[in-house]
Amino acid sequence: MSHIPVFLKETVQILRPSPSKIFADFTFGLGGHAKSLLSCGGRVIGCDRDINAYKHARILEAQTQNFKAKHVRFSDLHDHLPSLDGILMDIGVSSVQIDQADRGFSFMRDGPLSMQMGINSFSAADIVNQWDENDIADTLYLYADEVRSRSIAKRIVEARQNKKITTTLELANIISRGKKGKIHPATKTFQALRIATNSELDELCIGLQIASSKLKIGGKLVVISFHSTEDKIIKNFFRNSRFLMKKPQPVFPSSEEVKSNVRSRSAKLRWGIKI
Ligand SMILES: C[S@@+](CC[C@H](N)C(=O)[O-])C[C@H]1O[C@@H](n2cnc3c(N)ncnc32)[C@H](O)[C@@H]1O
Incomplete structure (x- = not known):
């Protein structure tokens, strides 16, 4: 450590x-x-x-x-x-915190979608599974300048209709489906969810x-x-x-x-x- x-x-x-x-x-x-x-x-x-x-x-x-x-x-x-x-x-x-898979901060390691630093009232999984599509999109845009905020929020809401999103890799795959690049396509979403989860x-x-x-x-x-x-x-x-x-x-x-x-x-x- x-x-x-x-x-x-x-x-x-x-x-x-x-x-x-x-x-x-x-x-x-x-x-x-x-x-x-x-x-x-x-x-x-x-x-x-x-x-x-x-x-x-x-x-x-x-x-x-x-x-x-x-x-x-x-x-x-x-x-x-x-x-x-x-x-x-x-x-x-x-x-x-990032290196421990079970804290759920990283899209590089599979773990529960938590992102809670401590003394929290909700997790990142609560945001992606319970918040309105618009609120998710606004969070991604406001906290990480994610220009794909609307399309990512739409994908999240579509995916959760089939199955609750519970792990970091599940979420990373939903965001990055078909997309590649120097920077991982889930980088900004993870940053924004972390900022929101921990206020x-x-x-x-x-x-x-x-x-x-x-x-x-x-x-x-x-x-x-x-x-x-x-x-x-x-x-x-x-x-x-x-x-x-x-x-x-x-x-x-x-x-x-x-x-x-x-x-x-x-x-x-x-x-x-x-x-
Ligand atoms: C970048 S690390 C600090 C590293 C530290 N300076 C060292 O040398 O090891 C940030 C730490 O701040 C804590 N932290 C972040 N936001 C906090 C908050 N609102 N209240 C208390 N601790 C917080 C995190 O849990 C994390 O352990």
């Missing part, structure tokens, strides 16, 4: 951990960023909605005095946090507001994202909130980082100092 943290060096350089400072990592994952902050002397609260990530965090909590683990979504974080010197949000799914954009907006309210004056917020829709939300948030943003922004990964971790190629980092 592995996940290579993106912008690790930059995050530590910006947050400048020290023993007197307390940080929250809102997206603990496998703890790559949190462990770096700890090793530089900071105190860290590691949060994640994913139960497996939380289990890793609990192991770290048992080993490290300066670390606390929380199983919580961004939208429920408010009452779980003290005033903070720094916050990291490394948005999206982790490689661990990711609402969570991001609420998470940013909570981050802003929990930071001390002079505290720093670092946000890493992988999709343009998320980046737009983050950019607007910083523009319209009381944060000082040092240029250049966004920060892009170095060519060395992209070479050693291909997942980092679409990453952007934005950060600000609360004023």
Whole structure:
């Protein structure tokens, strides 16, 4: 099981951990960023909605005095946090979640059509089997700019009349029937369903507001994202909130980082100092 943290060096350089400072990592994952902050002397609260990530965090909590683990979504974080010197949000799914077939995030691996990060109220299977054709099409278009949204939604609704769609490969085959290309035809549909299943954009907006309210004056917020829709939300948030943003922004990964971790190629980092 592995996940290579993106912008690790930059995050530590910006947050400048020290023993007197307390940080929250809102997206603990496998703890790559949190462990770096700890090793530089900071105190860290590691949060994640994913139960497996939380289990890793609990192991770290048992080993490290300066670390606390929380199983919580961004939208429920408010009452779980003290005033903070720094916050990291490394948005999206982790490689661990994508690589586990039984989580249902990947069209490359057969598994139940779940896509739930944790603390969810519905799954991707519920969307494709229960939502109206128009709502499915709008979701694909809004969350992933899928230009074939109407025809894919139509295919999904036709297919489910014969049999409930329950697995990732079933859905991938329905979408890609006869279509080939450099990028898998199901890529955008899977992205959109994942965002919808986890209410990711609402969570991001609420998470940013909570981050802003929990930071001390002079505290720093670092946000890493992988999709343009998320980046737009983050950019607007910083523009319209009381944060000082040092240029250049966004920060892009170095060519060395992209070479050693291909997942980092679409990453952007934005950060600000609360004023
Ligand atoms: C890209 S990974 C973070 C990886 C981590 N920085 C590391 O170094 O291992 C994103 C993590 O954020 C979590 N996450 C995403 N949205 C969340 C939300 N709304 N509330 C809490 N955790 C969330 C996911 O479950 C996932 O584990």
